[in-house]
Amino acid sequence: MKCEVAREALSARLDGEREPVPSARVDEHLAGCAECRAWFGAVSAQAEFLGALARPERVHAVASAPRGNHSGRSALSWMRWALFATGLAQIAVSLVQALGLSVGLAAHHGAGGHLLNESTAWSLSIGVAMLAAARWPVAAAGLGGVLSVFALVLTGYVVVDAVAGEVTLTRMLTHIPVLVAAALAVAVWRRTSTTPPTPEHSHRDTEIVLPPHASRGRRRGHLWPTDGSAA
Incomplete structure (x- = not known):
């Protein structure tokens, strides 16, 4: 054999x-x-x-x-909770605007009608997207990219309108959740993508x-x- x-x-x-x-x-x-x-x-x-x-x-x-890397996981958990809270704040702002309450819009801007509805829909949508990215960090990459570009363009418009006296301080404060969420989404995405596999x-x-x-x-x-x- x-x-x-x-x-x-x-x-x-x-x-x-x-x-x-x-x-x-x-x-x-x-x-x-x-x-x-x-x-x-x-x-x-x-x-x-x-x-x-x-x-x-x-x-x-x-x-x-x-398991190892407890500090990395703790940081990721903290950022996800912060992103979740920011999403709730963004949704609150959009609901206040949807109810017709004052959110710092100047009356001469013609903020009523379809333009206001579009702004409300966008604000509510990104608020829901923040909650989703906090729940599923894999979605933070797309959210971080969209919000980063949006925050950059929005900042430019806010600066121009502030110099011209066409935007109120209250309205500028309503944009803070977007800026915070953009930074948190990018941080969550980077932390998730660099987490090493378990030994x-x-x-x-x-x-x-x-x-x-x-x-x-x-x-x-x-x-x-x-x-x-x-x-």
């Missing part, structure tokens, strides 16, 4: 599968082949090691172990060292000869 055939049968034996050749012939080959005995011993030890890692108590210990996941595959002449099979834990199936 060739070594490749015997090793494939031994690998199936370790996995509890049906061996492709009679077990007696495999055992005879194993008794007379020192290289296959050494290979089988290394594979058996590796299988025992993997089995120990998969035990319930081991999995529970890994899952309950303290047990990033090195789970690299910690397993295969024995000589063995490679990963079609599923995890199944080892095959380096030249594939002998069949």
Whole structure:
């Protein structure tokens, strides 16, 4: 019997599968082949090691172990809560405006009608988007990009209107949630995108060292000869 055939049968034996050749012939080959005995011993030890890692108590210990990067996660949590509060403030401003209450709009601006409705709809929409980004940080990237551009353009208009005396201090204060949310959304996005993976996941595959002449099979834990199936 060739070594490749015997090793494939031994690998199936370790996995509890049906061996492709009679077990007696495999055992005879194993008794007379020192290289296959050494290979089988290394594979058996590796299988025992993997089995120990998969035990319930081991999995529970890994899952309950303290994770690193607590400061980064605390900062992210704080920024998400701040973004959530800013979103609530933005929604409050839009609701006040929708109810027709004074939000610092000058009467000569003709703030009524469709133009006011468009402003209210936009304010309410970005407020809801802030809440969504606080709940799902992956959405903070898009929100941060839109609000950053909007804040830049809005600042230009506010400066021009303030010099011309066409904007009140109250109205300028209603734009603060947008500026704050733009900075928070960018910060949440950057913090989320730079969070490193946990060590047990990033090195789970690299910690397993295969024995000589063995490679990963079609599923995890199944080892095959380096030249594939002998069949």
